[in-house]
Amino acid sequence: xxxxxxxxxxxxxxxxxxxxxxxxxxxxxxxxxxxxxxxxxxxxxxxxxxxxxxxxxxxxxxxxxxxxxxxxxxxxxxxxxxxxxxxxxxxxxxxxxxxxxxxxxxxxxxxxxxxxxxxx
Amino acid sequence: xxxxxxxxxxxxxxxxxxxxxxxxxxxxxxxxxxxxxxxxxxxxxxxxxxxxxxxxxxxxxxxxxxxxxxxxxxxxxxxxxxxxxxxxxxxxxxxxxxxxxxxxxxxxxxxxxxxxxxxxxxxxxxxxxxxxxxxxxxxxxxxxxxxxxxxxxxxxxxxxxxxxxxxxxxxxxxxxxxxxxxxxxxxxxxxxxxxxxxxxxxxxxxxxxxxxxxxxxxxxxxxxxxxxxxxxxxxxxxxxxxxxxxxxxxxxxxxxxxxxxxxxxxxxxxxxxxxxxxxxxxxxxxxxxxxxxxxxxxxxxxxxxxxxxxx
Numbered sequence: 001x002x003x004x005x006x007x008x009x010x011x012x013x014x015x016x017x018x019x020x021x022x023x024x025x026x027x028x029x030x031x032x033x034x035x036x037x038x039x040x041x042x043x044x045x046x047x048x049x050x051x052x053x054x055x056x057x058x059x060x061x062x063x064x065x066x067x068x069x070x071x072x073x074x075x076x077x078x079x080x081x082x083x084x085x086x087x088x089x090x091x092x093x094x095x096x097x098x099x100x101x102x103x104x105x106x107x108x109x110x111x112x113x114x115x116x117x118x119x120x
Numbered sequence: 121x122x123x124x125x126x127x128x129x130x131x132x133x134x135x136x137x138x139x140x141x142x143x144x145x146x147x148x149x150x151x152x153x154x155x156x157x158x159x160x161x162x163x164x165x166x167x168x169x170x171x172x173x174x175x176x177x178x179x180x181x182x183x184x185x186x187x188x189x190x191x192x193x194x195x196x197x198x199x200x201x202x203x204x205x206x207x208x209x210x211x212x213x214x215x216x217x218x219x220x221x222x223x224x225x226x227x228x229x230x231x232x233x234x235x236x237x238x239x240x241x242x243x244x245x246x247x248x249x250x251x252x253x254x255x256x257x258x259x260x261x262x263x264x265x266x267x268x269x270x271x272x273x274x275x276x277x278x279x280x281x282x283x284x285x286x287x288x289x290x291x292x293x294x295x296x297x298x299x300x301x302x303x304x305x306x307x308x309x310x311x312x313x314x315x316x317x318x319x320x321x322x323x324x325x326x327x328x329x330x331x332x333x334x335x336x337x338x339x340x341x342x343x344x345x346x347x348x349x350x351x352x353x354x355x356x357x358x359x360x361x362x363x364x365x366x367x368x369x370x371x372x373x374x375x376x377x378x379x380x381x382x383x384x385x386x387x388x389x390x391x392x393x394x395x396x397x398x399x400x401x402x403x404x405x406x407x408x409x410x411x412x413x414x415x416x417x418x419x420x421x422x423x424x425x426x427x428x429x430x431x
Contacts (some may be wrong), residue, residue, distance in 0.1 A: 009250050054250075072251065076264045079247040080282070083270050091233075091317065092310035093240035095340075097269040097297055099374030101362035109359045109381050116352060116385055 007037075007045050012054060016072045021058065021065035123176040123203070126413045131169035134406070135328040138162040142335070147399070149379070150389050152339040152346070154399045156312055159332045159339070161403030163319050165410060166328065171222060172414040177215035179203035192418045202417035229322045233314055241274050248278060259298060261286060267364035271301040273310035285361060293357035296348040303347035309340040338376040345380055355384040 014030055015022060028042045046066050049055045057064040070078075083096050101109065142148055142162065148155035178184055185199040192199075205211055252260035259279040267285035272278045279301045281294075289297065304310070316333040323329045348354040362377050412419075 005246070005249050012250055072263070075247065076251050076262050079244065079251060079262065080264055080266070080268060083268055084266075091237060091240065092273065092313035093237050094244060094270050094272050095301070095304045095309065095313075097300060098358050098362045098377050098380075100364075101359075101377055102373035105373055105375075105378050106359075106363045109362070109378065112381065112385065113356060113359055116355075 008049055011045050011049065012068065015055065015066065015068040021067045023060065023063050023065050123414055123416050124173050126416065127169045127173040127176065127410060130409060130413060131166050134162060134166050135326060139328050139331045147395050149342060149383060151391050151396065152342040154396055155339045156336050157403055158399055159336050160312070161406045163329055163332045165406040167319065168407065168410040171219065172410050174215045174219040174222065176203060176414050177205065178212050178219060181212050181216060225322050229318045233318050233321065237314060241272055244272055245276055248280065252280065257298065267361050269297050269301065269361060271304050273305055273308065277305045284364065288360050288364060289357055292350065292353055293360065296350060296354040297357050299347045300344045300354065303344040304340065307343065312336055312340060338379065341376055342380060342383060345384060351384040355381045
C-alpha cells in the first residue's frame, strides 16, 4: 500500500510537470525509464487518483487521457490551510511553530528585537 | 448530605479561584511544564468532584453500598445511613443515571476527538507524500510562498518546512526551530492537548475548561521554546515567521507569540526545585481533596466509634 502511495506521487509529479493531458501509455513509457512497471499498475494508480479527485480524465478514442485536477500550488495551499487556520478549539492534529502576528504586534516585536540587537 | 454539598462547593471554588490564581502566578510561565501539570490537576480535580458527587449520592444503592462497606470495614446499613439524603431513593437512582451519562459523554468525546485527530493527520501525511520532498535535515519541504513550520505528531511523525521558511530563516534559526518542533514530538505535547480538548468539549459551558485548554496550548509552546540553546535567536525566528504572511486587517493574531518573545528575550529567572515540589504537592492535594470529601461520612462514622456494631 505504501508503494502505491509513492507511485501516486511520482505519477502526479509527471502530470504536473507536463501540464497537458496524458494517456496511461505515455505515463508508462516515462516511468519505465527508471523502473520495471506494468501497464495495469499505472492504470490502477491513475484510476485511484481519479477516484480521489486528484486527476480528471476524458475519453480520447479508446483510451482515457488524464490531467491533474489542481495545480501543485493550489494543492499545497489546501494542505496548509489547516496550518494557517487559527481556530480557538485547537486540535492536536498538528502543532504550528507560530501563527500570524497582528500588524500591531509585528511592529512592537520588531522594535523589541532591534533594541536587543543594539544592546548586544 | 454533607459530602455531595462539600464536593460541589469545592468544585465551584476550584473552577472560580483556580484559573484566577494560575493566570496570575509568575512561576507558571517560568516553568511551563509545571504549569501544564497544574492546569491538568485543576481540571482533573473538578471532574473528580463531579464524579464523586454522583457516587456519593448513589452510594446508598445496594451494590455500591456493599462495596463501600467492604472498603471501610463496616456494614451496608451503616453506609446507607450515612449517605442517604432526605430526598430518598429517587435521587440515588437519578445520580446513577447522571454518572452513566458522564462516563458515556467522556468516552464518546475521547473517541471522537482521537478519531478526528488521526484522520486529520492521515490526510496531511497523504498530501505530504504527494507534494513534499525529504530534506537532508530530517524534515519535509513543501513549495509554498508563505513561510510556515509545523510538526505532525503521532506514530508517523513529520516536521514540515515550507520553501519560503527555508529561505527566510538563517541556518542557526532553522536549527533552533527544528529543535522546538522535535521537542513537541518527543514530549508528546499532543496528548496533553487532546486531553484538554476532550474536557473542554465535554464540559463546554464551564469557562475553566476552555481557559485550561488555551493556557496549556500556550505553555507547551513555551516548554518547546526552552529546548533551544539560543533563546534570542529563536525569538528572531519567531518574529521572522510570524511576520511572514501579511494579512492586513488582522486584529488579533497569535497572542501567545508576543508572550513567547518577551519570555525568550527577558532575563532568565531562576527556578528553584522547592517551587517545583510545592507545585507537585499542590496538584496532589487538589486531587486528594475530592476523595477525602467524598469519604467524610465514613470518616465521621469511624470517629464516633462503631457503636452500631457493638451495641
